[in-house]
Amino acid sequence: MSQVELIELSKSYEKQKDILKAINLFIKEGEFFVLVGPSGSGKSTLLRMIAGLEEISGGILKINNELVNHLPPKDRNLSMVFQNYALYPHLTVEQNILFGLKAKKVGKQEQQRRLKEAAEMVGLTELLKRKPRELSGGQRQRVALARSIVSHAPLCLMDEPLSNLDAKLRSNMRVQIRRLQKRLGFTTIYVTHDQVEAMTMGDRIMVLNDGKIQQVGRPITLYNEPANLFVASFIGSPKMNIGKAHFLAKHKRLTVENELSITVDPSIARGLPLDRPLTIGIRAEHLLPGTTENTTHYLEVVNVEQLGNETSIAFDVGTELWTAKWPGQWPIQVGQKVPVHLSSEHLLFFDSETGSLIQSASQAKKQEVLVI
Amino acid sequence: MSMSSLAIQTNEINLEYVEQVKKRQRMKNLLKGVLFLLPSIILFSAFVFYPMIRTIYLSFFLTNTSGVTTVFVGLENYINLFKSPIFLKNIQSTFLFVLYTVPATVIISLFLAIIASEKLKGIGFFRTIFSSTMGISVAAASVFWMFLFNPTMGLLNQLLKSIGVEPIGWLTDPNWALLSVSVTTIWMNIGFTFLVLLGGLQSINSYLYESADIEGAGYFYKLRRITIPMLSPTLFFAITVSIINAFQTFGQIDILTQGGPQNETNLIVYSIYREAFVNYQFGSASAQAVVLFIMILFLTAIQFKLGERKVHYQ
Ligand SMILES: Nc1ncnc2c1ncn2[C@@H]1O[C@H](COP(=O)(O)OP(=O)(O)OP(=O)(O)O)[C@@H](O)[C@H]1O
Numbered sequence: 001m002s003q004v005e006l007i008e009l010s011k012s013y014e015k016q017k018d019i020l021k022a023i024n025l026f027i028k029e030g031e032f033f034v035l036v037g038p039s040g041s042g043k044s045t046l047l048r049m050i051a052g053l054e055e056i057s058g059g060i061l062k063i064n065n066e067l068v069n070h071l072p073p074k075d076r077n078l079s080m081v082f083q084n085y086a087l088y089p090h091l092t093v094e095q096n097i098l099f100g101l102k103a104k105k106v107g108k109q110e111q112q113r114r115l116k117e118a119a120e121m122v123g124l125t126e127l128l129k130r131k132p133r134e135l136s137g138g139q140r141q142r143v144a145l146a147r148s149i150v151s152h153a154p155l156c157l158m159d160e161p162l163s164n165l166d167a168k169l170r171s172n173m174r175v176q177i178r179r180l181q182k183r184l185g186f187t188t189i190y191v192t193h194d195q196v197e198a199m200t201m202g203d204r205i206m207v208l209n210d211g212k213i214q215q216v217g218r219p220i221t222l223y224n225e226p227a228n229l230f231v232a233s234f235i236g237s238p239k240m241n242i243g244k245a246h247f248l249a250k251h252k253r254l255t256v257e258n259e260l261s262i263t264v265d266p267s268i269a270r271g272l273p274l275d276r277p278l279t280i281g282i283r284a285e286h287l288l289p290g291t292t293e294n295t296t297h298y299l300e301v302v303n304v305e306q307l308g309n310e311t312s313i314a315f316d317v318g319t320e321l322w323t324a325k326w327p328g329q330w331p332i333q334v335g336q337k338v339p340v341h342l343s344s345e346h347l348l349f350f351d352s353e354t355g356s357l358i359q360s361a362s363q364a365k366k367q368e369v370l371v372i
Numbered sequence: 373m374s375m376s377s378l379a380i381q382t383n384e385i386n387l388e389y390v391e392q393v394k395k396r397q398r399m400k401n402l403l404k405g406v407l408f409l410l411p412s413i414i415l416f417s418a419f420v421f422y423p424m425i426r427t428i429y430l431s432f433f434l435t436n437t438s439g440v441t442t443v444f445v446g447l448e449n450y451i452n453l454f455k456s457p458i459f460l461k462n463i464q465s466t467f468l469f470v471l472y473t474v475p476a477t478v479i480i481s482l483f484l485a486i487i488a489s490e491k492l493k494g495i496g497f498f499r500t501i502f503s504s505t506m507g508i509s510v511a512a513a514s515v516f517w518m519f520l521f522n523p524t525m526g527l528l529n530q531l532l533k534s535i536g537v538e539p540i541g542w543l544t545d546p547n548w549a550l551l552s553v554s555v556t557t558i559w560m561n562i563g564f565t566f567l568v569l570l571g572g573l574q575s576i577n578s579y580l581y582e583s584a585d586i587e588g589a590g591y592f593y594k595l596r597r598i599t600i601p602m603l604s605p606t607l608f609f610a611i612t613v614s615i616i617n618a619f620q621t622f623g624q625i626d627i628l629t630q631g632g633p634q635n636e637t638n639l640i641v642y643s644i645y646r647e648a649f650v651n652y653q654f655g656s657a658s659a660q661a662v663v664l665f666i667m668i669l670f671l672t673a674i675q676f677k678l679g680e681r682k683v684h685y686q
């Protein structure tokens with residue numbers, strides 16, 4: 001099982017400078033490491049650099065404490081699932097899966113054993129004699145997955161391997177991959193757009209934007225204490241509600257988007273720079289329905305989505321659209337003013353200028369302490 | 373009751389109407405198709421179909437010197453051909469020529485294409501060089517090689533002399549003439565074949581090689597399991613065209629050897645030309661042409677049959 005170390009890694013193309021800037025990262029043995037970021041942020045590029053398919057413009061890449069900057073892909077001992085599958089169109093599924101094993105002259109019996117195991121795992125047993133063009137997108141993706149499984153490489157790189165599967169198969173495959181990874185113990189670097197995948201699969205997540213690391217950490221940490229506004233709005237679905245805010249009246253009251261006024265607990269206000277422009281964030285599940293005793297605000301509903309087990313309600317707050325997620329089914333009409341409970345202990349505070357986190361929600365912190 | 377039967381009736385009428393419209397559309401499509409084909413139909417008729425039918429017709433007659441039919445002789449022209457040792461020799465030479473030139477051309481071009489498809493600095497220069505013979509006319513190339521083959525002044529014999537070997541009559545020695553012409557032909561055909569194969573190589577998706585690299589495949593493994601199969605349609609095309617070209621070789625023979633020595637290089641097309649325009653035997657020449665046509669047709673058909681199994685079309 002490999003460990004991977006990136007030191008000041010950077011990438012520039014002739015046409016475009018600084019696709020990736022000074023990436024420092026340490027991926028532990030057997031870790032399931034997830035890379036997320038918006039399209040074009042450089043995820044695939046980073047993965048391809050680790051694989052050896054893309055020249056490293058600057059910095060050091062170490063696998064198992066050995067410098068591998070100069071090694072060709074085949075000497076790095078890894079497997080990869082490509083974003084576009086990269087199946088061999090002239091070979092059958094079986095030949096595709098066994099391509100690498102034949103190249104490495106693995107014994108015939110061992111080949112068949114691994115083939116059978118992998119085919120069963122991804123549910124391709126029936127399709128072994130087909131050519132890739134006779135498969136659906138999802139089936140092709142599973143062939144690509146099987147191909148990397150049979151290699152038994154200690155490091156597996158996956159570039160959005162589930163992006164073409166339907167929702168049911170996707171959640172099934174998510175569990176499968178995770179279980180497989182636990183069983184075989186290989187280190188995985190997994191690129192995805194889908195932040196549900198990121199949250200549920202990753203031991204740790206790295207958020208990448210514009211070629212720069214935004215934050216690295218455990219999924220829950222990223223969710224509760226996003227390092228900046230970008231991570232805050234990228235991790236979690238629906239995205240975190242955000243609004244410009246400033247303090248009024250002796251630091252007791254906070255005005256959000258010039259519309260809402262929130263009383264702030266002194267213990268929370270204590271750590272805040274009161275003279276600077278702030279941006280606050282609050283998760284959808286913390287924008288609670290107000291009861292007769294605790295209602296703090298009345299907000300006008302602009303959209304309601306009934307999801308069955310919960311109701312997603314959108315409000316207009318200044319220039320922002322805020323979303324609340326309430327468990328159960330709520331008979332609410334658009335245009336109605338509904339009572340909500342907004343408590344300062346759920347608020348995250350960001351510096352409006354730099355975007356970085358000043359203080360995370362005190363409620364979340366308390367919970368974490370309890371867990372530890 | 374009457375309402376529903378009425379509804380069924382109108383449905384039927386509608387269906388009939390739909391059928392009519394469909395039919396009209398089909399007719400329109402057919403007409404359009406024929407219209408598009410018309411230019412090539414006219415050209416092909418004037419320059420391919422008519423001459424072909426005329427050739428077949430002529431092959432059953434004796435003619436006078438201006439090509440006017442005189443006596444109907446049936447299959448006599450053909451029978452005479454296959455009794456003639458010279459014609460049989462010509463066929464043999466032609467097949468030998470194909471055998472000498474086609475595999476060598478394709479293999480050398482493939483090799484050059486593979487090394488030229490590497491991403492190296494200045495590779496464009498080599499690509500230009502390798503494909504440059506495509507831009508040289510048969511006449512120019514033949515004259516150039518004639519100088520090389522010249523028994524006394526030619527570079528080849530000069531070289532042989534300098535290492536103390538007897539000079540060779542490249543174009544005059546019956547043992548060497550066909551080989552010499554073949555070498556010239558190979559040199560001339562490499563340009564085109566190289567270009568076609570290079571194009572084929574470049575269209576192979578680079579992801580396949582990346583994936584193979586990661587899976588630990590070596591250079592020759594990739595060549596055998598990815599490059600050659602993915603290139604097979606192009607390769608098939610190159611081979612077919614090369615074979616047909618080889619069967620139809622004329623220019624270099626006319627300039628270099630005129631079919632000599634001792635008919636060693638008298639390939640069929642050249643033989644047809646001599647029979648018709650030197651001996652004025654248009655009937656017999658036409659018969660030869662028909663035999664050549666059948667041979668090429670037959671070979672190409674076999675190739676397609678074999679190709680079906682081996683070629684991977686995407
Ligand atoms: N060969 C190249 N030359 C120049 N720029 C490139 C090249 N390949 C990629 N890029 C640029 O690098 C950036 C990162 O691309 P990359 O493929 O890594 O994005 P990504 O994060 O994987 O996106 P996606 O989620 O859409 O797959 C993009 O802005 C892209 O335009």
Ligand SMILES: [Mg+2]
Pocket residue numbers: 043044045083159
């Ligand atoms: Mg990508």
